Amino acid sequence: MNGRDNNTLALVARIALIAVVAVVLQVAVVSQITLFGVTADVTSLAVMSIGLLAGSMAGAIAGFAIGLMVDVVMFQTIGVTSLLFITVGYWSGRLRELRDPANGLAPLLLGALATGFTGVGMAVIQFLLGVEAPVSLLLLQQIVLQVLVNSLLALPVYELIRRVLYRVLPRGPRTRGARAYNASLSPLERPSERLAGSTRARVR
Amino acid sequence: MHDKQIRRRRAVLALLVAVSLILLTDYFGGSASSPLHQVQRGIATVLSPLQAGASTVLSPIRNAASYVSSVFTAKSELTTLQGRYNQLVGEYARVQYEGILYRQAQQLLGLDKSYNLASYGPVTGRLIGEDPSLWYETITVDRGSSSGVSIYDPVVGPGGLVGDVTQVTPNASVVSLITSSKFSVGAMIENESGAAGLIEPQVGDPNALTLIDLPPNSNVSFNQLVVTSGFRDPHDPAIQSFAPPGIPIGTVSSTNPQNSVLTNQEEQVTPLADLQHLTLVQILTRPHGG
Numbered sequence: 001m002n003g004r005d006n007n008t009l010a011l012v013a014r015i016a017l018i019a020v021v022a023v024v025l026q027v028a029v030v031s032q033i034t035l036f037g038v039t040a041d042v043t044s045l046a047v048m049s050i051g052l053l054a055g056s057m058a059g060a061i062a063g064f065a066i067g068l069m070v071d072v073v074m075f076q077t078i079g080v081t082s083l084l085f086i087t088v089g090y091w092s093g094r095l096r097e098l099r100d101p102a103n104g105l106a107p108l109l110l111g112a113l114a115t116g117f118t119g120v121g122m123a124v125i126q127f128l129l130g131v132e133a134p135v136s137l138l139l140l141q142q143i144v145l146q147v148l149v150n151s152l153l154a155l156p157v158y159e160l161i162r163r164v165l166y167r168v169l170p171r172g173p174r175t176r177g178a179r180a181y182n183a184s185l186s187p188l189e190r191p192s193e194r195l196a197g198s199t200r201a202r203v204r
Numbered sequence: 205m206h207d208k209q210i211r212r213r214r215a216v217l218a219l220l221v222a223v224s225l226i227l228l229t230d231y232f233g234g235s236a237s238s239p240l241h242q243v244q245r246g247i248a249t250v251l252s253p254l255q256a257g258a259s260t261v262l263s264p265i266r267n268a269a270s271y272v273s274s275v276f277t278a279k280s281e282l283t284t285l286q287g288r289y290n291q292l293v294g295e296y297a298r299v300q301y302e303g304i305l306y307r308q309a310q311q312l313l314g315l316d317k318s319y320n321l322a323s324y325g326p327v328t329g330r331l332i333g334e335d336p337s338l339w340y341e342t343i344t345v346d347r348g349s350s351s352g353v354s355i356y357d358p359v360v361g362p363g364g365l366v367g368d369v370t371q372v373t374p375n376a377s378v379v380s381l382i383t384s385s386k387f388s389v390g391a392m393i394e395n396e397s398g399a400a401g402l403i404e405p406q407v408g409d410p411n412a413l414t415l416i417d418l419p420p421n422s423n424v425s426f427n428q429l430v431v432t433s434g435f436r437d438p439h440d441p442a443i444q445s446f447a448p449p450g451i452p453i454g455t456v457s458s459t460n461p462q463n464s465v466l467t468n469q470e471e472q473v474t475p476l477a478d479l480q481h482l483t484l485v486q487i488l489t490r491p492h493g494g
Contacts, residue, residue, distance in 0.1 A: 028258040033269045064220045079228030
């Protein structure tokens with residue numbers, strides 16, 4: 001087994017760990033805390049973060065796994081959350097692969113989009129499956145509020161997951177960040193080299 | 205290489221979506237005893253102790269977060285409850301006020317019956333203004349000349365005499381209280397001797413009056429009732445007290461016996477009407493009609 005395989009295995013293990021922790025936290029803690037009348041959903045944020053950090057493939061698989069776990073544990077219709085989270089994970093990953101957003105607020109926007117998509121998608125699927133009880137327009141308000149609450153949590157969740165996956169990411173924000181920092185420094189912005197050059201010129 | 209990667213990615217995506225749809229269809233179409241439901245129940249059964257354990261272990265975090273959340277909720281609830289509290293305080297005050305009005309009306313009714321005030325044309329008025337000074341000079345009542353009120357009409361309140369009308373407008377009257385520095389009325393001790401004198405205020409003290417000019421050696425004892433004498437000069441009917449006889453003013457609170465036959469007697473009298481908490485009064489519009 002070479003180093004690359006080891007890295008992939010470590011990445012899978014860490015993503016699995018994140019998935020389990022996210023679901024357990026969601027079920028045991030987050031679902032029981034109401035903020036502005038709604039509960040936050042860290043699982044969709046976790047899927048978005050994994051996709052944004054590890055790519056579309058990892059995002060889609062993690063989305064499927066986390067969605068499946070949520071459906072099973074929460075006694076929901078199996079497959080609904082998986083389907084939605086596959087989309088969230090995949091498109092978060094594709095965004096990274098196609099655009100590579102460097103803006104620090106990208107996870108916030110993406111978290112809001114992911115939550116909104118999950119909320120609306122869940123409602124649409126429930127309608128398609130046939131909801132017998134009358135649905136209140138309050139649901140729309142709840143979705144909007146959950147988007148707002150999740151937007152507040154998106155950056156911390158993303159940062160936490162980035163730290164967990166930091167060392168095992170194949171080509172992640174770690175390298176991009178380092179490159180961006182070094183590449184932005186022109187010789188004029190590097191006083192040591194500038195001074196060294198001038199000293200050499202005087203000596204000659 | 206790149207194409208292969210794309211194909212693999214798409215294949216994985218299609219596989220995941222297909223698996224999800226199969227699971228969804230099978231779960232939704234299946235009965236409660238279908239294998240998928242059983243698997244879900246089995247996993248949930250296995251996970252439930254873990255879930256319970258995690259819930260217990262993580263309860264401090266949950267409690268802390270709930271506390272923060274409840275602070276936000278409590279703030280909005282506080283505003284709502286504060287509004288509700290203010291509303292209830294307003295309602296309570298209104299009910300209290302109605303209760304005071306009712307009690308005072310009952311007392312006035314009792315006064316009417318006891319002293320036959322109905323024959324003096326009583327007009328009930330509500331207090332709409334009060335002298336804010338410590339001199340307890342005047343009050344304003346919402347009845348005026350349009351209700352038949354005239355100047356010098358006597359005014360009674362719960363308990364007894366309150367004062368007399370000193371200014372009249374069509375819809376309001378100013379009443380000089382018995383504690384006003386300018387007030388004076390003929391009064392008598394309600395006993396066999398019927399010793400008569402003049403009631404004067406002790407300015408600044410709303411709970412004290414002085415009965416002066418009592419005949420020497422008047423037989424006065426503590427707590428005796430002092431009423432208006434309704435003085436009328438038999439030689440000149442125009443000279444008469446503004447108040448009809450028999451309206452209670454107060455009770456003797458301290459006696460001051462005089463041994464000299466030459467000196468008039470003085471007594472301290474406590475007014476019966478609570479001048480500081482008046483709400484309803486009656487203006488006797490025909491004080492001499494009884």
